[in-house]
Amino acid sequence: MTRFGRLFRDGVTTFALLGLIALLALKMNNRPELIQTGSFYVVDGDTLAQDGDRLRLLGIDAPEYRQQCQRDHVGWACGEEARKALDKLMKTAPAECRGSEHDRYGRLLVTCKAGDVDINSAMVRSGMAVSYGGYAAEEAAARQARAGLWAGDFERPRDYRREEQAERARSGDPLAGLGDYLRRFVGWDR
Structure with missing residues (x-):
């Protein structure tokens, strides 16, 4: 088999495999309503x-x-x-x-x-x-x-929640402050 033939075969195989992976990913992501x-x-x-x-x-x-x-x-x-x-x-x-x-x-x-x-x-x-x-x-x-x-x-509800969390942190509850920090760090502000 020539070099071009092997490259063509490998390219077709790669695209077919990628297509199969994409279809499987779509199927797994299809959540029922x-x-x-x-x-x-x-x-x-x-x-x-x-x-x-x-x-x-x-x-x-x-x-x-x-x-x-x-x-x-x-x-x-x-x-x-x-x-x-x-x-x-x-x-x-x-x-x-x-x-x-x-x-x-x-x-x-x-x-x-x-x-x-x-x-x-x-x-x-x-x-x-x-x-x-x-x-x-x-x-x-x-x-x-x-x-x-x-x-x-x-006050926008999101801002109100953020201030409430900050107030709990200032009130001396160390876990509330840690939770607020982690939410901001991960970007989980609602």
């Missing part, structure tokens, strides 16, 4: 629980339950209100949540619908959550309408 229906417990404005499992609404970030916001220079419990808003939406019709990925805390990342209502979108559109990798158009509409959080001043 999980569907959960029934009644859900609303933990906060972007987290649900059902039968011991936690679900996080994909593409949104709502105020933490204890988070306070300002409206007309008066504090209001925006975190509690976000939880109430999600609870109300989840009860409008039988809810169905779908997702295939998990976040770093093991929560299933889901998009939920109650009837024809996209719950994730409705939370952002009502101003009770901000866009977090999705729903930018809904956030722009809520901001323009000065709905929910946008009617006053608020």
Whole structure:
């Protein structure tokens, strides 16, 4: 066999092997979509629980339950209100949540619908959550309408969590400070 023939054979074999590896990788990465229906417990404005499992609404970030916001220079419990808003939406019709990925805390990342209502979108559109990798158009509409959080001043939930972690670290809890450092080091800020 000539040198060109061997190179051609080796090249074809290499490409065939790479193609086979790519197909296997795609098959292994193909996660089935999980569907959960029934009644859900609303933990906060972007987290649900059902039968011991936690679900996080994909593409949104709502105020933490204890988070306070300002409206007309008066504090209001925006975190509690976000939880109430999600609870109300989840009860409008039988809810169905779908997702295939998990976040770093093991929560299933889901998009939920109650009837024809996209719950994730409705939370952002009502101003009770901000866009977090999705729903930018809904956030722009809520901001323009000065709905929910946008009617006053608020701290982004991500920033609020970061400050809470820093406060725990300053309070003398050495493990809280270590955990905060490790999360920043690894880049696990939500």
